[in-house]
Amino acid sequence: MRVIQFRLVFILHNLKTTEAICQTRCEQTKGRTTDTGLTNRALVGHSFKNFTVNKPFDCHRLCFLEKCRCQAYQMKGKHSCELLDEDRFAAPDDFVEEQGYEYYDMSREYKKAERNNACANQPCSNKCCEDNPCSNGGTCIELCEQAKQKFHCTCANGFFGKFCEKRSTSCKQLQIEANKSKSSAVYTLYDPASKSLYQTFCDFTSENGFVWTLLESFSLANNHFMKQPFFHDYPANQNSFKWDTFRLSLPIMNSTLSHSTHFRATCNFNTDGLVTKDYLRGKTTEFNILLPNGRPCVTLEYINIRGYEGYKVSVRMYQDFQSHLHTDSHNGGSECPFDGAKSGSIGGHGEDNFGYYAIVNRLHKCTSGDNSTTQWWLGER
Numbered sequence: 001m002r003v004i005q006f007r008l009v010f011i012l013h014n015l016k017t018t019e020a021i022c023q024t025r026c027e028q029t030k031g032r033t034t035d036t037g038l039t040n041r042a043l044v045g046h047s048f049k050n051f052t053v054n055k056p057f058d059c060h061r062l063c064f065l066e067k068c069r070c071q072a073y074q075m076k077g078k079h080s081c082e083l084l085d086e087d088r089f090a091a092p093d094d095f096v097e098e099q100g101y102e103y104y105d106m107s108r109e110y111k112k113a114e115r116n117n118a119c120a121n122q123p124c125s126n127k128c129c130e131d132n133p134c135s136n137g138g139t140c141i142e143l144c145e146q147a148k149q150k151f152h153c154t155c156a157n158g159f160f161g162k163f164c165e166k167r168s169t170s171c172k173q174l175q176i177e178a179n180k181s182k183s184s185a186v187y188t189l190y191d192p193a194s195k196s197l198y199q200t201f202c203d204f205t206s207e208n209g210f211v212w213t214l215l216e217s218f219s220l221a222n223n224h225f226m227k228q229p230f231f232h233d234y235p236a237n238q239n240s241f242k243w244d245t246f247r248l249s250l251p252i253m254n255s256t257l258s259h260s261t262h263f264r265a266t267c268n269f270n271t272d273g274l275v276t277k278d279y280l281r282g283k284t285t286e287f288n289i290l291l292p293n294g295r296p297c298v299t300l301e302y303i304n305i306r307g308y309e310g311y312k313v314s315v316r317m318y319q320d321f322q323s324h325l326h327t328d329s330h331n332g333g334s335e336c337p338f339d340g341a342k343s344g345s346i347g348g349h350g351e352d353n354f355g356y357y358a359i360v361n362r363l364h365k366c367t368s369g370d371n372s373t374t375q376w377w378l379g380e381r
Contacts, residue, residue: 037056040099041096050083067108074102141153170256184201185201203269211379214377225247226358230376233251257378259380261283265374267354268366280315281303289319293317297335299313305364314336318356325356329353330351355376
């Protein structure tokens, strides 16, 4: 059994600081019980300043004086002091066993000065935003209620983290970082493979429990993808989003697919939101929409074409080197049981639904007018 050694450090600081307009407070730190060294433990990736000191007391004092940012500190050997911008409770995954280190929690608390507080409701002025600790265009807001949290960063689109130092790489990550309170909208995301930014629409609200990433959207008038199946790398406006002509690059779509469970196709999402008439949804385990698959029968969770619907039914999906992924409600084939939509469909070479659109039916929402739009998505729970 590994034994963690503790070293008790007896420290008491009382420094008077102005923490809000007209509100003088004493900031106090106690080392008697909370500033206890944990040997051979370190918080990795959170050191923002290093010093050479004579003893841990000096490192503690330096952390205290860095009142805006220092949350904990650690010693490497006897003299190397590292100030940390988080503590082990805020970043438990980064708190690891590391030989030669000794980690210390840092306690901070306010003690109000004994005098009348004439303007407690006035804005905070602790000066922790003077040098703006927020990266990548983040906005700093000063806080004075708790000694351990003296500012908050409101991050620009596409960034997250305490200092807005991290980039969002997926719609799901955006939702997690926002504690499930994110609004559905166009967001800027970061692609680690190409080290570049791109835009897409993230849908957090239309289907309970799902996060959907838009792969493609186009109007009937701008059917540029008619002969561009998904396995062709044919990006469009991924840095300047447009509902009538938009598509992600194939590498980004493949990256999105790697953590997705479902795919879906919608009509006029930009104007109507999710409408389940003229809509389909299936599982990525049943069908990979990014591969050439010929004309397979695919089991979908749900499909609706012009009001004809099916649950967990087999539907023929078309996608080859000369045609975009789509269904054909007139020529589904006898092997695929879903054929109710054949009633009222347009014959000839067959009515195309959710893409390709060599033959269109104005009764289908995706093709009801030149400005009607089609969307394809990947989603995850």
